[in-house]
Amino acid sequence: MKSDQLHPNLAPMFDEVLERNPGEAEFHQAVYEVMRSLAPIAGARTEYAQWSILRRMCEPERQIIFRVPWISDSGEVRINRGYRVEFNSTLGPYKGGLRFHPSVSLSIVKFLGFEQVYKNALTGLPIGGGKGGSNFDPKGCSDAEIMRFCQSFMTELYRHIGEHTDIPAGDIGVGGREIGYLFGQYKRITNRYESGVLTGKGLSWGGSLVRTEATGYGLVYFVEEMLATRGEDLEGRRCVVSGSGNVAIYAIEKLQQLGANVVACSDSGGYVVDEDGIDLALLKEIKEVRRGRMKDYADQRPSARYVTEGSIWEVPCDVALPCATQNEVGAAEAKALIANKVHLVAEGANMPTTPEAAEMLIEAGVLFAPGKASNAGGVATSALEMQQNASRDSWTFEQTDERLREIMRHIHATCRDTAAEYGFENDYVVGANLAGYIRVADAMVALGVV
Structure with a gap:
């Protein structure tokens, strides 16, 4: 760079x-x-x-770093570092997830928050951008330890958030369990049932249908729109999806519903190749219920092989969806995808493709979608959850899913049309960045130097 x-x-x-x-x-x-x-x-x-x-x-409006002390089941006092970067509130209250993972640092949170500003702008909804988290690792922790950590984290964070100020959600390491513990502590401290302060909540206490599926479903809806510009669809397409968390699982689910054949997915230990197609029920059982590893999938699925060497992007495919973590697709991975004649790459994670790799894919004629556009379904549905909370209403699955689909169509059209307007036909990276930037910039000009 x-x-x-x-x-x-x-x-x-x-x-x-x-x-x-x-x-x-x-x-x-x-x-x-x-x-x-x-x-x-x-x-x-x-x-x-x-x-x-x-x-x-490029300068966050506010950067908050704080100590998170908690006590393990063995009685040991442990210390983690918490972050909340409130990046830009020009279009609305800060909106963005919390990530609990050992890799979390100020740099990671700032990059995520910066991306979130433009992603949220592309949805067309009135939300600004922020991000947060901690270097806490929930893996191997008991439910009681995770509860104590979340309560300590929220004991500091609560003073900085609110339904009209900053609305966190989940991200890597923060699912429904963690959101529940965080919301419970917020409610206890503030003595308010302010359900719009967090999104990703359980359905029985203010959550929205489709929120669990939203990022993965939205990603595939975006892919559908990309293919449709060439008169194509997903029927019979061979797909590879990295990761096996929430985004990957529900991207696989929607791909299969639309007739695609998903042959590989992964976790931090390795990846599986299943030529018969990923058994989604087994994958959900292992990852969502047992919290197991991809090796467990291969052990129980005769048609699957487990690979620990090399890269999942060496598996030939028509459609590649990186849904794991940042910078997982570098130059070597892009070269392998191109050599295997990949047709389309769309980011399900945040910045999983390096700039060099993205440029290689685009120059090779591969349809490429950046995460700020293609994985915006999660935050879009979080905003729909906020709408339901504000009106004390609850929408059906079908109603919410159709609204999500409309938003992803809008984002796709915005990126495509903006790219074409400036002479970059089919360059979704330029289209997404320009469209998001212009929307935020115009509002910043209108509001003056604040």
Whole structure:
């Protein structure tokens, strides 16, 4: 990532980001990826320069770091670090998930928050962008330990959030169980049943139908729209999906419903290849009920083989959906996908493809969708949950799913049309970045220097 490869008006700003945020490689990458797409308007929209829009966009409105002390079942006092980066509230209250994973750092949270600003803008809904989490690892912890950690985490976080201020949700390591413990502590501390303060809640206490499935389903709806521009569909397509968490599982479910054949998925230990097609019921049993590993799947499925060496992206496929974690598709993985004649790659995780790999795929003629567009279904349905909470209402699965589908169609059309408007036909990266940036920037100009 070199600033001399950016538009001359943008290069000095990227150098400032590097200087102001030393050692934050993931954040640098996220900013660079957006700046590369802004060349068409870098010299054309002088009001953006006048109001220093991009400089302000690259600086979070608020960065909160705090200590999270908790006690293990053995009585040991443990300390983790908590984060909440409230990045941009121009379009509405901060909205974005909480991630509990050992890799969480300020750089990771800032990159996620920066991406969230544009992702949320693309939905067309009135939500700003933020992100948070902790370097706490829930794996191997008892329910009681996770509850104590969540209660300690919320004891600090509660003072910074609210349904009109900042609305966290789940992310890696934070599912319905964790959201429940967090919401319970928030309710206890504030003495308010403010159900709109967190999304991803259980159905019996303010949650929304489709929220569990939303990111995976939305990803596949976006893929459907991409293929439709070429008169194609998913019927009979050979698909590979990395990961085996919430996003991957429900992407697999929707792919199978639409007639695709998903032959591989993975976890941090390795990946399975199942030429008979992934047995979704078995995968859900192992991952959602037993909290097991992909090796357990292969042990119980005669048609599956478990692989610990190499990359899942070496498995030939028509459609590749990276749904695991950031930077899982680098140059080597992109080269393997291209060699195996992949037709479409759409990001289900946040920034799972490096800039170099994305450029290689696009130059090879592969349809490529960036996560800020293709995985926006989760936050879109979180916003629908907020609507239901605000109106004290509950929508049917079909009603919510159709609204999700409409939003993903809107995001796809926005990205496609914006790319075409600026001369980048079928470049969804440029389309997504420009469309999201312009919506936020125009609002920032309207609100003045704040």
